[in-house]
Amino acid sequence: MAELKFIGGYPEYMRELIEKVNSTRAQRKDYTPPAMTPQQREEVLQVHPDFAPGGKRAISIGVNKGDIGPNEVIDLLEAYPLVTPKEIDISNVDYEVDLLIIGGGLAGTAAALWANNEGVATEKILLVNKLRHGDSNSIMAQGGTQAADRANDSPAIHFIDAMGGGHYTNKPDVLKGLVEDAPYIIHWLKEMGTIFDKEPNGDYVERWGGGTCRKRMHACADYTGLEELRVIIDEFRTRGIPVLEHNPVIELLTDGSKVTGVVLWNLETHQYKIVRAKATILATGGFGRLHIRGFPTTNHYGATYDGPVIAYRAGAKLLDTDTVQYHPTGAAYPQQIIGLLLTEKLRSMGAQPVNVDGEAFVFPLEPRDVEASAFIRECYVHDKGIVTPTGMRGVWLDTPMIELKNGPGSTAKAFPGMIRMYKRFDIDMIKDPVLVFPTLHYQNGGVETDPWGCTNLEGLWVAGEVSGGVHGKNRLMGNSTLDCLVYGRRSGMSAAKYLKNGAKFGKLSLDHVDRYVKMLKDAGIKPERKAPIILPEYRGKAVLARMIDL
Amino acid sequence: MEDKKDIMQIIADANKSVTTGIDSADIEHWVWIHIMGRAYQVPAGLTIMQAMEYAGYKFITSAGCRAGFCGACATMYRKEGEYKLQTAMACQTRVEDGMFLVQIPFAPAQEATYDITKEPYAASTLLEHYPEIARCVACNTCTKACPQDLEVMDYIQDALRGDYKKVAERSFDCIQCGLCAVRCPAEITQFNVGMLARRMYGRYGMTEPEYAKARLTELDQGKYDKEFKKLLAADVEELKKRYAAREREAD
Ligand SMILES: Cc1cc2nc3c(=O)[nH]c(=O)nc-3n(C[C@H](O)[C@H](O)[C@H](O)COP(=O)(O)OP(=O)(O)OC[C@H]3O[C@@H](n4cnc5c(N)ncnc54)[C@H](O)[C@@H]3O)c2cc1C
Ligand code: SF4
Ligand code: SF4
Ligand code: FES
Numbered sequence: 017m018a019e020l021k022f023i024g025g026y027p028e029y030m031r032e033l034i035e036k037v038n039s040t041r042a043q044r045k046d047y048t049p050p051a052m053t054p055q056q057r058e059e060v061l062q063v064h065p066d067f068a069p070g071g072k073r074a075i076s077i078g079v080n081k082g083d084i085g086p087n088e089v090i091d092l093l094e095a096y097p098l099v100t101p102k103e104i105d106i107s108n109v110d111y112e113v114d115l116l117i118i119g120g121g122l123a124g125t126a127a128a129l130w131a132n133n134e135g136v137a138t139e140k141i142l143l144v145n146k147l148r149h150g151d152s153n154s155i156m157a158q159g160g161t162q163a164a165d166r167a168n169d170s171p172a173i174h175f176i177d178a179m180g181g182g183h184y185t186n187k188p189d190v191l192k193g194l195v196e197d198a199p200y201i202i203h204w205l206k207e208m209g210t211i212f213d214k215e216p217n218g219d220y221v222e223r224w225g226g227g228t229c230r231k232r233m234h235a236c237a238d239y240t241g242l243e244e245l246r247v248i249i250d251e252f253r254t255r256g257i258p259v260l261e262h263n264p265v266i267e268l269l270t271d272g273s274k275v276t277g278v279v280l281w282n283l284e285t286h287q288y289k290i291v292r293a294k295a296t297i298l299a300t301g302g303f304g305r306l307h308i309r310g311f312p313t314t315n316h317y318g319a320t321y322d323g324p325v326i327a328y329r330a331g332a333k334l335l336d337t338d339t340v341q342y343h344p345t346g347a348a349y350p351q352q353i354i355g356l357l358l359t360e361k362l363r364s365m366g367a368q369p370v371n372v373d374g375e376a377f378v379f380p381l382e383p384r385d386v387e388a389s390a391f392i393r394e395c396y397v398h399d400k401g402i403v404t405p406t407g408m409r410g411v412w413l414d415t416p417m418i419e420l421k422n423g424p425g426s427t428a429k430a431f432p433g434m435i436r437m438y439k440r441f442d443i444d445m446i447k448d449p450v451l452v453f454p455t456l457h458y459q460n461g462g463v464e465t466d467p468w469g470c471t472n473l474e475g476l477w478v479a480g481e482v483s484g485g486v487h488g489k490n491r492l493m494g495n496s497t498l499d500c501l502v503y504g505r506r507s508g509m510s511a512a513k514y515l516k517n518g519a520k521f522g523k524l525s526l527d528h529v530d531r532y533v534k535m536l537k538d539a540g541i542k543p544e545r546k547a548p549i550i551l552p553e554y555r556g557k558a559v560l561a562r563m564i565d566l
Numbered sequence: 567m568e569d570k571k572d573i574m575q576i577i578a579d580a581n582k583s584v585t586t587g588i589d590s591a592d593i594e595h596w597v598w599i600h601i602m603g604r605a606y607q608v609p610a611g612l613t614i615m616q617a618m619e620y621a622g623y624k625f626i627t628s629a630g631c632r633a634g635f636c637g638a639c640a641t642m643y644r645k646e647g648e649y650k651l652q653t654a655m656a657c658q659t660r661v662e663d664g665m666f667l668v669q670i671p672f673a674p675a676q677e678a679t680y681d682i683t684k685e686p687y688a689a690s691t692l693l694e695h696y697p698e699i700a701r702c703v704a705c706n707t708c709t710k711a712c713p714q715d716l717e718v719m720d721y722i723q724d725a726l727r728g729d730y731k732k733v734a735e736r737s738f739d740c741i742q743c744g745l746c747a748v749r750c751p752a753e754i755t756q757f758n759v760g761m762l763a764r765r766m767y768g769r770y771g772m773t774e775p776e777y778a779k780a781r782l783t784e785l786d787q788g789k790y791d792k793e794f795k796k797l798l799a800a801d802v803e804e805l806k807k808r809y810a811a812r813e814r815e816a817d
Pocket of ligand 3 (some may be wrong): 706
């Protein structure tokens with residue numbers, strides 16, 4: 017094959033297709049395809065990866081036996097531990113703390129600060145993280161954080177929006193906590209020094225999110241997660257709370273039922289260490305790196321579902337394992353950024369999905385599952401997608417429409433991060449459309465939580481994306497960073513209260529793992545598969561074929 | 567209409583190289599790169615991060631978000647035959663033939679301790695916590711090193727003058743990769759200075775809208791308790807009705 021000639025980041029043949037998009041833009045400016053009827057929605061959802069045939073099965077053992085989930089998730093729940101209990105000596109304790117926090121995204125970091133505020137001494141806390149403190153899904157949140165603070169809005173309206181968006185499967189009392197604390201969370205972030213976007217009159221800039229009936233999205237340009245997280249991490253550091261990076265948890269320890277500590281594994285030295293804790297908060301985030309149904313993902317490198325895997329072995333109850341959130345607009349071109357997120361806010365500000373013929377084919381702000389399905393249908397059923405040099409298909413997101421609708425300079429002001437990403441690959445998204453296709457985005461379900469982050473296990477709390485219940489089977493944009501901060505705070509406060517009431521250290525054992533292994537064997541599951549996987553595998557096939565572990 | 571299961575298979579196949587690692591059989595164009603001095607042939611068009619993985623490196627440090635937001639993948643390189651030492655984020659930069667690469671997974675940097683609620687919002691506060699900013703020789707090396715293309719030297723000058731707003735604006739897109747600090751001849755940790763300045767500006771330099779404060783008072787007074795009691799008692803049919811009856815505010 018001859019070298020492709022590139023003009024402004026696109027090969028010639030794609031350039032020609034872009035001309036079609038350019039030629040219809042003026043007509044499309046005042047035309048938006050109508051929103052789908054409930055029946056049309058149902059029809060298009062048939063091609064959604066959650067509903068398309070195959071890809072799922074029931075869990076065969078444990079608390080949630082019989083529940084359905086994606087094969088990639090069930091594979092990990094039905095996997096053997098990385099080390100057998102016999103191989104580890106848990107009698108030598110390396111760290112003894114009152115409160116252990118697993119995971120340092122927004123949820124874990126907020127939990128540490130609020131436990132500290134509520135009286136747990138700095139040196140009695142330990143936060144452990146798989147990668148660096150802050151390498152997380154949280155740091156990538158672009159769009160914003162919901163909070164019903166304006167006069168025409170209320171926490172009750174926020175509640176109804178989220179309930180409908182979650183198809184009425186949210187746990188009502190947990191959702192109430194989310195929406196009621198939201199205005200306070202924005203206030204707290206501001207007091208810590210977070211810089212939210214402001215209107216010239218001093219009001220917060222508040223925008224639409226898909227599925228809301230009020231504008232309540234608070235943002236920090238398209239770096240919302242980065243700004244919120246670096247502020248609370250800075251607070252965490254300046255308070256001197258102990259942290260251990262590159263030390264993932266590979267197993268919980270229990271006294272048979274209560275959670276009493278963990279086993280850590282140093283990624284660099286491969287040494288294991290034992291932590292004994294009176295209370296443990298699990299905040300390990302999501303599962304995008306499982307590449308469910310072979311989809312690319314928006315998630316960070318360590319999003320591998322470790323938390324639910326180890327908690328399930330200890331007897332924690334899971335919720336809503338059957339649904340996965342795919343974001344409609346992942347990058348489909350160029351190759352280097354496939355799967356990375358293009359925030360929903362682009363569509364809130366006018367960017368239109370367009371097919372190969374330059375036609376607008378779908379209402380831009382359908383719920384995420386519907387919008388994603390419409391893109392898949394356009395590419396693979398109607399055959400109106402654009403094929404990339406690597407054989408992927410996608411539809412255009414007509415980003416130049418943003419300037420046309422909001423005036424010159426509006427894109428640069430709202431999306432500095434996006435513009436920068438495309439510029440690195442020679443694409444100017446202010447002038448040219450970008451190519452998109454659905455990408456694996458969010459773990460809707462998780463370890464079942466209550467209004468204070470408590471699980472069904474004593475000594476174990478959950479917060480953030482790893483938890484299940486608050487969003488039900490589908491999350492709305494801007495409710496997840498909020499979830500992390502609200503339930504990070506609440507779990508930290510609840511654990512602090514538990515400690516104040518005289519919680520004691522418990523016996524350390526891996527009895528629950530022995531029991532789980534027996535169940536696996538009884539169910540006839542082969543021992544090859546091990547979990548948690550900790551990091552995904554992307555090394556070249558040629559190298560792996562000739563690799564020996566010495 | 568193509569079979570739905572097939573659609574899923576076609577999509578999975580098209581994404582194979584980004585979800586499971588690269589098979590050399592699929593590659594037509596190649597380049598040579600040097601990872602810490604050792605030469606490897608890798609597919610053209612990958613990011614530095616993907617290329618190193620292709621070559622057999624499994625990242626345990628120097629990789630985080632893989633999307634240009636976390637600053638974990640700071641990289642320095644020099645190209646064959648060039649004198650210039652360049653910087654990049656490995657997850658956001660295409661490999662080029664003849665790159666000599668090294669990762670900088672960690673920037674040893676000192677951070678001041680402070681309690682943001684007690685710091686005076688005065689021009690001298692930044693200088694007190696980071697006195698070394700006065701040693702800036704205005705060489706502009708930090709600006710040249712910044713993979714986010716920020717005006718780093720300028721925000722250090724702003725910091726010296728105690729202009730919080732300017733520092734906040736100029737440093738806002740900082741991903742704390744540390745590349746400016748490791749290159750700085752005056753040993754300044756620019757990203758930490760920016761962090762303190764932004765927090766000071768966010769807390770003291772910006773106001774909180776009255777309506778937001780009013781909502782907090784309402785919540786304290788239990789204004790929504792009654793309504794929530796009803797919502798928590800409502801069955802799905804009732805909730806559906808309320809959802810359908812929502813009125814969307816004007817655009
Ligand atoms: C690209 C992107 C954009 C998004 N945009 C928005 C948005 O605009 N608004 C919104 O509300 N939400 C958004 N979300 C969702 C939201 O950002 C996340 O769901 C949320 O921040 C998750 O936070 P967390 O603290 O639960 O988990 P994370 O932030 O992922 O943190 C979990 C941490 O735990 C660590 N960890 C994992 N396993 C282990 C282990 N075994 N041992 C120790 N540590 C471990 C991880 O390394 C990580 O650091 C977005 C998500 C992505 C990926
Ligand atoms: S200012 Fe420094 S730390 Fe921040 S992005 Fe630029 S080089 Fe990295
Ligand atoms: S590199 Fe250091 S000395 Fe040079 S301009 Fe930047 S801050 Fe000043
Ligand atoms: S891995 Fe986060 S910026 Fe590259």
